[in-house]
Amino acid sequence: MNTTISNNGMPKLPQAPSGQGASTQNAAGSGASEAGSASAGADDRVQLTDSARALQEASRTNAGATVDTRKVDQIRQALANGSYRIDPSRIADRMMSLEKQINGKS
Template sequence: MNTTISNNGLPLLPQAPGSPASGPAAGSGSVAGDAAASVPGSDDRVRLTDSARALQEAAKVDDQAAVDTRRVEQIRKSIADGSYQVNPAAIADKMLALDAQIAGAGKA
């Protein structure tokens, strides 16, 4: 089985000096990958910001379930029997607090 790799009319990037071969038929088919692999002394690192670390910690689920099924069932029953009361002021306050946090006003 023969596989042909073409550049679809796109210009080829120049090969780094000392590259083993040049042209569209040479290499692994990834010019950018070949160029990155030929950079001496490069190493890849990932640095997480404090926000990313906090999100990572928040995403971890310890020994407790992510959803309190007992509380969900209580709310479901109270909605079904008509005893569930909505507090619009509390909802509005929490929405405003979330909006402020997203906008960055919550930063100290």
């Protein structure tokens, strides 16, 4: 099974410049690194855990999800005119429900 790993919206980390620092490092250890990389490439394998597979599957199903623009517009208007109500007990109940799901309790 081939899997493409993307950055999932995370910012890319800065890369080391390929200028002077890389050339001095390559000159010093080129013999050992070339020998190690030639044999390592043939046997490299990645094994995903069940959790990683579940996360991967969940991200696939959400990729095709559509956005209810009408509902988004309603919420945007309610926020703009100050009529949007937040129900803290409903939020707490849903958080507790999620916690129970994560811990495997019904």
